[in-house]
Amino acid sequence: MADTVKKNREPLMHIVKRDDITGWKAWAIRIGAILLGLLLTGVISGLLTGASFGEVYSIMFKGVFGKFSMIFQGKTTMLWRFLQQTAILLCLALAVTPAFKMRFWNCGAEGQALMGGLAAMICMIEIGDKVPNGVLILIILASSLLAGAIWGLIPAIFHALYKTNETLFTLMMNYVATQLVAYYVVLTTAGAGSNIIKPVEHGNLPILLGEKYLLNVLVVTFLMVAVFIYLKYSKHGYEIAVVGESQNTARYVGINVKKVIIRTMMISGAICGIAGMLMVAGTDHSINTNTMGGQGFTAIMISWMGQFNPFIMAAMSGLVTFLKTGAAKVADTFFLNSSYADIVSGIVILFLVGCEFFIKFSVKFRHGKKGGKV
């Protein structure tokens, strides 16, 4: 008797593929994962710093938004800085999304944005004092869009015509862009005692209502809505979805796959170009190889985590920006080094990505009665 029980023994748990999961359930799992991730980071922070859980998060909050009292006094500089960082990250995530939806893995947002920024910088320096500022800004806009689009176009053409691997190609293009920026910086600063381009006065984007970052935030908000509509309601968006699902189906229904790939990558690159322009003409008024600060890579993850939905991507950008800025503040307060910020955002992102497993599969525990013959 006992033997038969042992033979039929079920493992403690096993996993079953979920056939379909309702939207709210999936989101409950994701939000739960974020909360668990935050809990774990709080605990690790507590162990590292000796501060309590609440203290860690209040320092994070202070590092991102400033003091509560400031907010009530209407001092919003910190809030704007948060919105600015979120906006730039979101802009890059928006840029890669059409390509991702098409299953074209554009890992070149960093380089495409740098090229857009470089184009803006070149206009500002080389023709800045020759044309009126309004005209200059239009020229900057056009050249940034073009530069980003070209940087997206090159790997797209090779992929469409010769089936090159787009992931590697776009990644390599980042290095080329970085080196071009380095070259231009050296070219314009040679012998000046450093390789820093001092902020250029010409071609700065206008400051609206006295708030430097307002225009950047508005532009990205507009892009967010535009990308949403483009992907969901336009014919192009439909074509992108079909190409992403199955290129053969796309071909069968008469979609020119090569054309869609090339067109979409140009759009992707052009939006990156805008991000670069916002950083150079709208924010730094200068450029260096670190102007985009690796956000082009973070954006890839934002796009994934946001399920290619621009509004959710905005929330994810906000979350990641909060974690990075807040964790940096905790690190500075307790004299930890910069790896701490990476650990914190890494943990939360790991939870978020990991929870997709629990959305696709469900874990079944052994139930004594159903298990075997008793």
Add this chain to the structure above:
Amino acid sequence: MKKLFALLLAALMVFGMVACGQTGDNTDGTGEANKPAEQMKVGFIFQHDEQSTYDKNFIDAAVEACKKMNVQMVQKTQIPESQKCYDAAVELIETEGCEIIFADSFGHESFLIEAAKKYPDVQFCHATGTQAHTAGVKNFHNAFASIYQGRYAAGVVAGLKLKEMIDSGKITAAQAKMGYVGAFTFAEVMSGYTSFYLGAKSIVPEVTMDVKFTGSWYDETKEKQAAQALIDGGCVLISQHADSMGAPTACETAKIPNVSYNGSTAAACPETFLISSRINWAPYFEYMITQVKNGKEIDTDWTGTIETGSVVLTEMGKNVAAGTQEKLDEVLKGLKDGSINVFDTKNFTVKGETLTSYKANVDEDADRAADTEVIENGIFQESKFRSGPYFDLEIDGITLLDRNYGE
């Protein structure tokens, strides 16, 4: 599902206990909770964190000075040379209430000036910069140290070692060639290697020097390769102005004496380490804090010296020449009382001629023109017209094997 929930809850409670259990320890002064409200706050902006030797030198000095002056140190690390420097300054002022903002990297300068214009009541201090004396922003200040004096003294130690090698017949006087690994071909580095060379020359008049540039402040491989190339080219002693261990370790392997920078490398290179010079920033931090506490103005350009304790030499390695300590003390005394002037025009020639007049690019402007006469009383007056170095002459006896202005 219930079991899972219970498990999670239990885990949560354990975590909570661990986290709360730690709160009692927070009295070591790093947290903000227990600080008295009236303590003055000083904000520091660092380009990297303590993993970079350059920033570590500043961070250690800031911790030391703030402790000594009983002010609270608030730091922002990993701040790039961009608008983010401005944002960091705004945060330090608006959320932390800092009364002084200090930034440590050359490229922070323009963004710091922008912030200084916005907050006229806050004092802004910047290391290694060049714009304070022309920017016309009253609350913005530059600071540097006369590290060329330290390098000169280190050069004397190198010279004594060379002399020992010549006297013992190891090399002839004509073979007394030193090598120098520099980062970039700009004034800061040129001023450094020239003073080092002049220090050695004061002991061994026949000495010559080859210089190679890596084009980076920190690139271990390139620095190692450059040092090796210099050794292969016949250099019998090496020094460097770059931040990694590349050159010192190449020297240790090749058994070539090395004069280091930014701190002792004796631990890793016991056989070949001679001496190292470095800038100690603590005196400047104490100075700026004292001035603000007393409601006095901070100098537009402040240059730390051996006298102020800003230019320091480390302890010497075990293989320096005999009698080095006595000579070094004599030289340091001479540098302090002004009887030794590093860039005395009697001590060097440019294209065979002694200089009587030279205009250097002291004012930072777009055309980078030479604008200021810097030779007074037969001495090239380094760090007088602004704190950042501007000595960029290529003097006889030093050969630049290459040049590098950027990446």
